[in-house]
Amino acid sequence: MERQLDPTVCVECERDFGHEEIPKLAGVPICEVCGERYRNRPYPAWVKLGLAALVLLTLFSFARNWRFMAGYIKARRAITALKGGRIEDAHRYYSAAAENVPEKAELRAMADFFEGLMLLKDEKYKEAAAAFRRSGGLSSIREAAEFWTLVCEANVAFDEKDYDRMLEKATALYKLKGNDGLACGLMASASACKFAVSGDEKYRKQALEFLDRAEASGDMDREEMRSWKDRILYRLEAKEIIDSQEFKRRFPDGWKGGGAKKAAEEKRT
């Protein structure tokens, strides 16, 4: 059964079009004007307002959270720089990322760590130790930060001619990292300093023993190891403590060595 509708009368506005049949919409006659209302049905105001609020909220969040995006991009660039061995760039990017996202302590810790490495490279041991100490709060780099802090502190003690403290730091380093080349090298260096100032034979023996361990570790490259070894052997033989710059100045072509060097070389062969 189907309801009969006059094809000349609009079911919506009931306007009569006389003899003219009007178009149908969904099977019923609806005039142009009424049909237009269905074809261009307006959204309810609450839908419009809701969508506008959604867009405004998102734009507000874009502005509010842009610093996180910038921080993330910089942190990723820092990692890329690190992979490429570009410590200065890694430091620069981590510092910028830490400024963008100060609530993320890890970024500041990483920036401090790389600042420490840069200062260490420039032999600014006191400042480097402070930077490493600041970075030590981050668990993933805590051990590395502790290691480099001790390296710097041992160097500071050397610069201040406090050889007891230097040996104390080197011992702590050795306990932390065992037979690491640098830890053994610093133990040898500190022991040699102690021998040079005290003449106590046990320090001489200790210096030579740790020098051997440092060499055996293979952690240092050949040239670095040779220069390190020459300085320690010179210290043991001459009982004179000089820094690396003075050593290079006095022996630009390397130290030819005396009894201690020969004895150490014989021991190795």
Add this chain to the structure above:
Amino acid sequence: MIIPGFLVSVATFPGVIVHEAAHMFFCKLRRVAVLDVCFFRLGNPAGYVLHEKIEDFNTAFLVSVGPFLVNSLLCMFICFPVFVPYEAFGISDPLIMLHLWLGVSIGMHAFPSPEDGSSLWKQASKAARELNPLAILSYPLVVLIYIAHALSFFWFDAIYGFFIGIGLPMILLANL
């Protein structure tokens, strides 16, 4: 976890509203008469757009698939400003959580309903006979709509919402 559909719809109602608004938008765009519209209600379906019969396949395709594009893009747009603080820095505040809820809710309702799929299938069958390439391409899409609907029992719609709202931008940003 089995949660009644209407509760999911209530919890994600912005997605239902956006989905129906997108349907209506494409109807208006293609001048299809909208006879009745419900943006949200407590029932099944949670929302609907009742429109006149569509004869043109391209229009039918747009009206059926349009909400998928709109909801997906809007989900990405809403989640984008908050996914970095949330995902990369583990920061969550009420505004971030509001964004994630809105974005994922909208993303969850991206997929066309089985009713949309069925009407698209009918239209595609007619149009494919006239070798309409879009109609031929829409067959796998309809299959995908049915699969997505079946998998919604296993929270596929929610997984999709999370993926496009958080997963996809994360992948994009990781490859910057």
